[in-house]
Amino acid sequence: MDEVRRLSALEGSEINKAKEVLAYEITKIVHGEEEAQKSETAAKMLFYGSVEGGSAPETSISKADIEKGMDVLSLLTACGLVPSRGEGRRLIQQGGLKLNDEKISDVEYVIKSDYFKYGTLLIQKGKKVFHHAKLV
Known part of the structure; x- marks a missing residue:
């Protein structure tokens, strides 16, 4: 519950972190942990060019x-x-x-x-x- 409060208090560009957590948790509930991890990896590659947010070699x-x-x-x-x-x-x-x-x-x-x-x-x-x- 503390994490929900913390994420709901985020503003501006920090709100994207809350969106990432929400997307992951929903995908995990609907499709399972493994698919949620695959989806998270694919999304980070799509939006950031790598999984860690920087550019992968x-x-x-x-x-x-x-x-x-x-x-x-x-x-x-x-x-x-x-x-x-x-x-x-x-x-x-x-x-x-x-x-x-x-x-x-x-x-x-x-x-x-x-x-x-x-x-x-x-x-x-x-x-x-x-x-x-x-x-x-």
Whole structure:
């Protein structure tokens, strides 16, 4: 109840925070926690360009590399998200990688060009590190 009072007292540009909380809670009630999180991620990407509100780093990936069959470990090293394929393998095995909000558990996962929605693939490492891979 204290949070409701605090959010209702917000004014000006701060009111957007209240709108975010309201949207999340309504989506959670109607569709469940997982869908609410997916919706929140998509909305933040749409309105802010990234999940954290700042701009997520972006790496250009050539369409030719994808068509040759780029695996997920190569993508992670090309984007600089991991220093080595071994580190990428550990990240995946520990459940710390998502592509377009889908958890990846296969270290031999092959990236396809249709994964690049609107020409961009959202890579999430852990809970807070986001990166865009842009298809060129």
